[in-house]
Amino acid sequence: MKDFQMLNYIKNTIENMPSDWLNLTTHRLDIYNEKLAKTQFIAQFENLYKSEDSSTESLNQLPTAYDYIRLGHPLSSVLEWTIAKLNGLNAENVISFSSESIPVLAVLRTNLLEQRATRIVYTNNLPKRLNVELLKSVYNYNFEILQVEDIKNIEAFDGSTILISKHQTVTANLQNDAIDFYVNLFEDLGSVLLISDKAKTSFISDIQHVRRRETIAMTPSNCLVALKAYTNETTFSPQQLNTATHKAKVKSIINEINATSGEALVASSGLSIQYAIMMGLIDNAQKEHTGKAIKFVVPPNCYGGTNDQARRVAACLDNVEIVDLPVDGDNDMVNSVEKVLTQLAKEDAIPYIIAEIPTNPRVEVPDLEQLNAALSKVRQTPNGTTAIAPVFILDQTFCPNVQFLGDDGILSNIKTIAYVSGSKFPSGGKCTAGYAVANAKAEYLIQPIARHLELCDNEATALQYQILATQMPSMLTRIADAYKNTRAFVNYIHEVLPDAKINFVSEELAAEGFTPSVFSLDLPTKGNTDEERETYKRALNLRLINLMITEVPTESKYCVSYGQLKGCYWTIPATSTQGTTKEGDKDYIARVAVSPDLDLEKHKAVFLDFVESL
Template identity: 65%
Template sequence: MNRAQIQQNLQAILKNMPADWLNLTTHRLDIYEESLAKTQFLEHFKNLVESGKVNLEGLKQLPTAYDYIRLGHPLSSVLEWAIAELNNLPFDQVISFSSKTAPILAVLRKNLFLHKKTQIVYSEDISDFFGAELIREVYGYEFELLKASSNESLPDYEGSRIFVSSANSFDQPKLSFSIDFAVSIHGDLGSVIQVIGAKNASYISEIQHVRRRETIAMTPANCFTALEYLAGNSSSPESPSRDPKTKDSVLESIANITGTDSKPLVASSGLSIQYAIMMGLVHDAMEKHPGKEIKFIVPPNCYGGTNDQARRVAACLDQVEIVDLPVDAGNNMNQSLERILGELAQKDAIPYIIAEIPTNPRVEVPDLQRLKQVLSASRQTENGETAIEPVFILDQTFCPNVQFLPEGETLSVIPAISYASGSKFPSGGECTAGYCVANLKAENLMDKIALHLALCDNEATAQQYEILARQLPSMNQRIQDAYVNTRDFVNFIQDQLPSAKINFVSEELAERGFTPSVFSLDLPTKGDTEEEREAYKRALNLKLINKMITEIPDESKFCVSYGQLKGCYWTVPATSTQGTTKEGDKDYIVRASVSHNIDLERHKEVFKDFAEKL
């Protein structure tokens, strides 16, 4: 396909694309096959293009591309297809990023494990976004830097050679030397990496996984801008810069909601901010406690992205290790923490705790007074010295309205950082941006976190700030209204199906401000053996979900999100949010999330019919 044909097709796609391609942040699991993901989308898409029938209905029928916006989405897939076509590359060898730095870090990470050298060749100065010294010292990546023009003659390199350019072009650079990866920087839009040659195809999944866990794909809005340029509809691919007033409005809203005084940080996603927190704390520990072991204490069944990212960080650094924190399904967070903190104190290790309150997916809240005591207790090392104080990193995405950090509250007794995924309540599902805040004891850590947020180029985009500025002021009211609907629905389910076990907060916890709009449902089962009972329950989970999304298609979705602006989302955590969690720690139960705007009576009616037919 030549450039003119590509432009013609892109013009038709941009004119006819579904509105959800720009506005949707979460996939529908009923039309999503993770093992096929982008491949399946693009195969159907290419058939559509070749048939000459690029219209709204045809584009609507395409299977879901990737998951969320972190790993990819329809517009990033179309952008990558177009760039691949222009450069005669297989479509999976082009990968877009919202971050300028992340694609380079992805290759460096892969080569760390391969014990392979990397040379980064650049034609224009990259020091404004590539912090070479920090990347070597904190991330443990090794590489050579070489400035060279495109027409210089360089000898072949024994290792991976990355060429970085800032030209306003999506064409593969014309060079007088061989390369393995071409990274093109596109200002505030992000970047694109082209994997050159079949010999480097093994890097593709690793590069995509960095995009999934430590950053995000180029956002739909920015992909749209890039596609407009490629289609010939605009003269340059430029994204609007961040408006300082909009950003200040977002920071003020976050500070008010969390009751904190330190300046919040806003990232391109919840996992982007978590990565900045982890690397910032690792950096701080290296400076303040050189040579000491760093332990991240993480629940083994928490959100799969948290679990996976924490273990990915530990895999790269010899002094970092993950310690499992059992918190759910009969395990007590406080007892587990007390035991682990005591053991780590003896070893004089640095303890960093990552935990969700309420827990996911069983929506449990520990005894907060006891948690306060456990965290504030003074501990001794084996040599009788005072142990290093823990830092608590709280994922409060389920209840971002609860103030944990102000003086006198649960987490005020030790250094603590709270963060939330913006794709949930903060944006109402309209963008992925996440944020974090610190209490007074952790305020000194925020500079390091900000440093690594900038190093990875993971700050929220201009559009993400605009969405948060619009949605954050109404967040707490939406949380309250959604909780009222959820409590109503939970009570109804208990009446209709008393044999089911429902995991939800108590009325007492709700009065104290814990008002999530998500609950999990352990449906009744039957069978002569444990295997039969488990198989029956798993089939029943899907039967319920399929009934809800089929009979209420405008509101009920098979999706992993919550905090949405309309309807009800259903999922099975073991097959979605816990995708990378160890099999024995997965939860094969139904998780439902209810919004503030829902036809609750219709949902009750359909659930009642389901219960009566059991």
């Protein structure tokens, strides 16, 4: 096929695409093969292209693209495939980003770890957010910068050469063998990175992992704008939204919900805001406590993205280290905090503690008075000086309604930054944006965090702000209604399957405001050995999930999210949210997320069928 025939196929594809391609942020695990996560969608899409089949029915049968919308989704995959075709590349050599900065940072990170030199070349202007001083002093990246008038004159370089250029229209620009990476900036949409065939193949996986952990792919709506421009051969024209109004409304709601008054930051995803928090704190520590070791204290079994990202940051910086914080199951968060902070005081280190309350996936809440005492205790270093007080970085995605940060909040006397994944309750699953806010004692840290959010170009998109402005006013009501359904479902499971262990908040904790709508289910098992019992339980988890998604197909889904507007989501943390967690810390249990709007009686009936089949 000629290029115009390919573009015509893409035009038909976007006209016929399933609505979920544009609107869904949760991925289906029942049509997902983890080993083929980065290739299966494109391989089958290529087959449709060859057979000239762009029907909605066929497109709807394609498997899940990647494993998280952050890493990629159907429209980003199609956009990358299209640009690859236009440039004679393999689809995996093209990677789209919502950020204009992160593709550059991704190459710099790989080259730092492999001790390879990097040259950044640009024609007109560097992206205004690309803060060269911060990249060198805080991220530890090494590179040189070169401005040129004509890219054809760029000479060979012993290392990697990145060309940054801005585009308003379709372009095919692989014009010089001396260039390894082309970062094409599409204003208000994001960027697309083209990797030369001669670049080391390890870059592809490394860069995809940066996109997975520190930013997001170009959003579905922006990918659609780009694809329409490609097929119509026009300039990119994003939808014009009232972003200033939406932004002001969202930040006002965040402060109202959290009982805070300082600046709220909104990022393209929960991990985007977490990355800005980590790098902002490192930046501040370099100025406030020059030369001291920085310790990020992280639960080893927490959400895999948090765990993995923290370790990835530490891998790049000699003075940053990860310290484990066992928090649930047989471990108590308060005791762990006490032990860790006592040890770090002996080392005269800077303690930054990242923790989820309630914990994930076991939905446990520590004794908050005791936690406050452990965090606020004044400790001494070996030389008799006062140890550096911790900053508590609280992931309160499960319960964003709890006011930890207000002047009367339980953590008001501790430097605390709270953040929330916006793909959960804030948007009800309609976008990935996440937010962070600090209490009065930690408010001064928002400025360095904001600086790194800007550097990474990871602020929420215009459409994300609009979605949050629409959804957040109903968030507290949705949380309350979802909790009622969850409590009713949990009570029913207790009644019909009393041998199951359910991890959920107590009635007493709920009365204090901890009203999550997610619980974990440890099903009763059998067998003569631990291995037999574990094997049986894992099979039983899948049997339950498959029954639910089969019998209640319009509401029950096999996916990892929660806080959704409708239905019931099922997953197994060990094989989804804890994907990069160490095997011994994984939880092979069923995690169930209940919404404010579902057919509870139908779910009860199907669960009873499951129990009677045991």
